[in-house]
Amino acid sequence: MIDYKALLKEKLQPLKAEHRYRVFTNLERLAGEAPYALWHKDGISKKVIVWCSNDYLGMSHNLEVIDAFSKAAHKYGVGSGGTRNISGTNFNHVTLEKTVADLHQKDAGLVFVSGYAANEASLCALGEGLENCIILSDEKIHASMIQGIRHSRAEKYIFRHNDLEDLKQKLASFDIDRPKIIAFVSVYSMDGDIAPIKEICALAKQYNAFTYLDEVHAVGIYGNKGQGLAGLLGLNHQIDMIQGNFAKAYGVVGGYITGQEDVVDYIRSYASGFIFTTSLPPAVAAAAKKSIEILKEDSSYREKLWENVFHLKNCLSKSSVHFLNSKSHIVPILVGDAYLCRLLAQNLLEKYGIYVQPINYPTVPKGQERLRLTVTPAHTPSMIEELVLALEVEWTALSLKKAA
Numbered sequence: 001m002i003d004y005k006a007l008l009k010e011k012l013q014p015l016k017a018e019h020r021y022r023v024f025t026n027l028e029r030l031a032g033e034a035p036y037a038l039w040h041k042d043g044i045s046k047k048v049i050v051w052c053s054n055d056y057l058g059m060s061h062n063l064e065v066i067d068a069f070s071k072a073a074h075k076y077g078v079g080s081g082g083t084r085n086i087s088g089t090n091f092n093h094v095t096l097e098k099t100v101a102d103l104h105q106k107d108a109g110l111v112f113v114s115g116y117a118a119n120e121a122s123l124c125a126l127g128e129g130l131e132n133c134i135i136l137s138d139e140k141i142h143a144s145m146i147q148g149i150r151h152s153r154a155e156k157y158i159f160r161h162n163d164l165e166d167l168k169q170k171l172a173s174f175d176i177d178r179p180k181i182i183a184f185v186s187v188y189s190m191d192g193d194i195a196p197i198k199e200i201c202a203l204a205k206q207y208n209a210f211t212y213l214d215e216v217h218a219v220g221i222y223g224n225k226g227q228g229l230a231g232l233l234g235l236n237h238q239i240d241m242i243q244g245n246f247a248k249a250y251g252v253v254g255g256y257i258t259g260q261e262d263v264v265d266y267i268r269s270y271a272s273g274f275i276f277t278t279s280l281p282p283a284v285a286a287a288a289k290k291s292i293e294i295l296k297e298d299s300s301y302r303e304k305l306w307e308n309v310f311h312l313k314n315c316l317s318k319s320s321v322h323f324l325n326s327k328s329h330i331v332p333i334l335v336g337d338a339y340l341c342r343l344l345a346q347n348l349l350e351k352y353g354i355y356v357q358p359i360n361y362p363t364v365p366k367g368q369e370r371l372r373l374t375v376t377p378a379h380t381p382s383m384i385e386e387l388v389l390a391l392e393v394e395w396t397a398l399s400l401k402k403a404a
């Protein structure tokens with residue numbers, strides 16, 4: 001008899017031994033009470049402040065977005081009823097696709113059940129469909145992109161993170177007429193650093209390559225309409241495919257790609273992860289569209305976010321806490337050890353009601369364990385100051401170093 005349970009349980013041992021076994025924090029993020037949430041543990045609930053949500057602008061609690069969601073749910077029900085091809089295409093999917101295409105000034109858009117699915121399915125289909133294709137990807141792309149590239153079985157090369165020289169050398173080593181895809185991300189979510197989009201586009205042009213850009217952490221936040229970094233820099237026409245999602249700054253769920261009509265049509269027609277799955281609930285699509293529309297028109301959410309980001313970075317720079325002063329809204333606190341990182345997070349949560357999830361391998365390399373702070377418009381200056389004060393106390397108590 002094979003003991004399947006024992007075999008699989010054994011796989012959990014190294015995670016536990018290396019302090020990277022994932023422990024979920026059981027929360028109730030109550031609408032209208034952000035950034036507070038109720039934390040449930042051992043039958044007790046406690047009010048905490050959330051410092052690590054990707055609901056960057058608090059749109060998941062926005063009353064107009066909730067209203068769009070609930071009205072559509074009452075009108076269309078809670079499920080789409082099928083895959084896009086078999087009864088699951090709703091008016092709301094179609095209008096959302098037009099909305100994302102307009103946002104990025106592209107011909108067409110295509111909506112997926114998540115950003116993960118959008119990356120996995122699109123990169124897989126592109127790598128499969130372009131005969132003899134090579135995919136060159138930045139070493140820090142998201143797991144969903146890695147999976148898509150792997151599943152495409154295309155020849156693949158990894159260039160050093162944001163390293164134009166390395167990318168250039170690799171591009172130059174292939175026949176100019178061979179199809180090549182450069183896959184990269186605009187805002188890298190764990191370090192908060194930003195891709196040299198303009199320079200990568202120039203290389204793509206020089207070496208005849210197709211550009212695929214993940215803007216998941218940029219849409220809603222960058223650009224005067226939330227159109228992302230490529231849009232902010234006026235480079236959207238130089239990117240062949242822009243991918244994004246509705247789950248971070250837009251506060252809902254789902255993912256998308258935008259690009260030229262025929263290219264998007266190819267993905268629509270061939271990508272397994274698009275075709276063989278039930279489409280997003282229409283209410284989700286309606287909520288996502290409303291959120292995009294609000295953030296297109298109203299910059300006050302972004303302005304408040306940046307005020308808070310600058311205040312947080314400013315407070316941290318006066319402390320002994322080691323943080324990465326990135327150009328983005330993401331503020332990583334570098335601990336550099338899985339056990340200490342977990343302990344720091346635990347102390348913050350239990351002693352101060354400050355919730356920030358420890359980030360461990362494989363999300364970041366071993367030795368680069370961190371807390372990833374995300375401040376939102378709902379945090380107040382005094383909350384930020386109290387956070388930094390608590391961090392400083394616990395950082396010192398654990399004898400953590402400035403240069404971890």
Ligand SMILES: Cc1ncc(COP(=O)(O)O)c(C=O)c1O
Nearest residue numbers: 114115116142189216245247254
């Ligand atoms: C860079 C990047 N791309 C894609 C995704 C996947 O998006 P989603 O959460 O919508 O599946 C994530 C999620 O964290 C991400 O960080």
